[in-house]
Amino acid sequence: MKMEKFDGYSYVEGGVCAARGFTANGLNCGINPDKNKNDLGMVFSEAACHAAAVYTQNKVKGAPILVTKEHLKKSNGIARAVIVNSKNANTCNADGIEVAEKVCELAAKELGIGVEEVIVASTGVIGEPLPVEPFEMGMHPLAEGLSREGNIEAVRAIMTTDTVEKEVAVEFNLGGKTCRLGGMAKGSGMIHPNMATTLNFVTTDVAISSNMVQKALSETVKVTYNCLSVDGDTSTNDMVSVMANGLAGNAEITEENAEYEVFRQALCIVMQNMTKMLAADGEGASKFLECACSGAKDIDTAITVAKSVIGSSLLKCAMFGEDANWGRILCAIGYADADFDIMKVNVDLVSAAGTVPVCRNGAGVEFSEEFAAKVLAESEIYINVDLQDGGCQAKAWGCDLTYDYVKINGDYRS
């Protein structure tokens, strides 16, 4: 997938290690019996960071979520490290909190930092006890191996059914200082991402207060990460965290000024790219889908409509079958919980092969099935919906529903 260009920002290598002062590592500590797969990852900042996080809205919350929340509260939003494991979500276990705390203690001891400066996360199967022994064995070599090139090992440690590493970083300028912001992500079950676990860790050397990091994160999540989801619900272990260590040396951002906007856009660029990577690598996906809703009277209407289209299982199947069944799209627009006039809606199907207008003012228009088939044969499909009702727009992302999705999720635990 080609990454969209933005003036003033350039893409750089390095993921969570792109920004100054960050190191990372990953290895197999024995939670995953497959020794070739990393199951434990770490990100570390040589300087204290202002940190912020957003968590799942699910009533069932993984123990690591509760522990991270408590830590950031105790430390007043200061963090130094992320410790994360895959293969076991440490959720719905009687001793979950205790285990998550122990993992943080082990990490803090190795790194010589306070336990409340550790952000902890887990992803994998729910309801299976998570033993501490693998962490006891793995923590020392993990910390010892931290390096500026460790981002790839770290991102591999959070992969579950992911088929590709997902990381993005950008470089930009703030008051004459060169800054970087990068992140890594994992995600699965892109049909209803609200039911899968998605983790995002972002690092930056920008100097910015915890409050402003939190504000930028909350604003950005709404139009990126949450636009993968059908209804805003999330899984038990979802988490996005941002750590800002200030080593770029810019004047600290403490209010909504021009510098804040530059930072917020950097975060948005990185998170939007990771969101699109998550969509493209959805379980069993053969096609990336993007729905852009324009002409909405407000941003919430645009988001609701775009998410409704992307969330339709019937549309996802039709895209897999390369079937220009635009009735599925109009149906999904029609049951979106938003206020607009369905008789004004236009829909186009777009890909590298061209554009097929399929609906004008709520009614079907004739099109060549042959050409539509050519357009839908591409691997990236764009569904453009125009409500003709205002100037706001939003996008949502997903993938098609395939045989492989069913196969992957029919026997997830083994």
Next chain:
Amino acid sequence: MKMEKFDGYSYVEGGVCAARGFTANGLNCGINPDKNKNDLGMVFSEAACHAAAVYTQNKVKGAPILVTKEHLKKSNGIARAVIVNSKNANTCNADGIEVAEKVCELAAKELGIGVEEVIVASTGVIGEPLPVEPFEMGMHPLAEGLSREGNIEAVRAIMTTDTVEKEVAVEFNLGGKTCRLGGMAKGSGMIHPNMATTLNFVTTDVAISSNMVQKALSETVKVTYNCLSVDGDTSTNDMVSVMANGLAGNAEITEENAEYEVFRQALCIVMQNMTKMLAADGEGASKFLECACSGAKDIDTAITVAKSVIGSSLLKCAMFGEDANWGRILCAIGYADADFDIMKVNVDLVSAAGTVPVCRNGAGVEFSEEFAAKVLAESEIYINVDLQDGGCQAKAWGCDLTYDYVKINGDYRS
């Protein structure tokens, strides 16, 4: 699937023709190029009926929905016939209303009744013009062939991806009079039935006012038909209608008395059975799923939780894979938009092979994977959720998510 027994009600044959005075028929009139498949169905009452209907909530409404609404308004809730076609939904067509009206005129003329006494429905592909010619050709033989045994031909006329005919009828007593109530249904896309078309037509010889029929229908739909759906949204053409011709000779029901309750329960029995049949025959389904939520503080909480579990694609895949991944269930309970304490939730997996308690007070309990595999190998799986928070309960129904679902919906239009 075994039908549940209810005191005072016995199941009888005949579907929409079970009640006195109703005849039906179905045939191929050429909308479906496969001449072996019926595409046009009719139900007729020799006496005027008090009728009621509920319709899709989708902003995109099929033309037949709009025409039926208008007819029942004009006729003050009096109807005599249903005319229904499959293979083409007559939705999003510029001349849709005109065509639907013309179909009603043709039916009314053949039957010698008023055009406003005709209920019209269509199911099939959206956005393809529906020609009138097949109806002109088919209406005469259709009406001429109406018979007391025509219920099977009629139900076959509304099948799309359905693999079995769905009809149910019961006999019961009202004030010394033997009464009957029966229905036929079609449905597809049981993953998100809100996005498919589901039609239900119910007939009865009970004497009851239009207002009370409407009340009973609205109450019953909430706990049957709508519990197949994920979020209460519906497709463009969904409709449930009830026609009561009064030929049983009971004193007309005009208020919420004991007789109303007997009628309401008859309607509930028939609609609940049809709902379960729709779930079991979900597209590509290999297993029927029922989630019963008990111990809820109110009925709406129970409905919300049960529907959340049944609506989870990840759970559906796990059931297809016969994987006792109860974390998926707890996750779906957790994101249900209702108020309860997740730390009190108990979950059992139940089938003809036995019961596996998998969760107590929000935490996993040990169970034999071998026994769980035996339980999940059955074709009807019951997921029992106890919120331990009150005395209310509700059920929701669905099916597993299989390779065949993807196949069927990948190329629906051909």
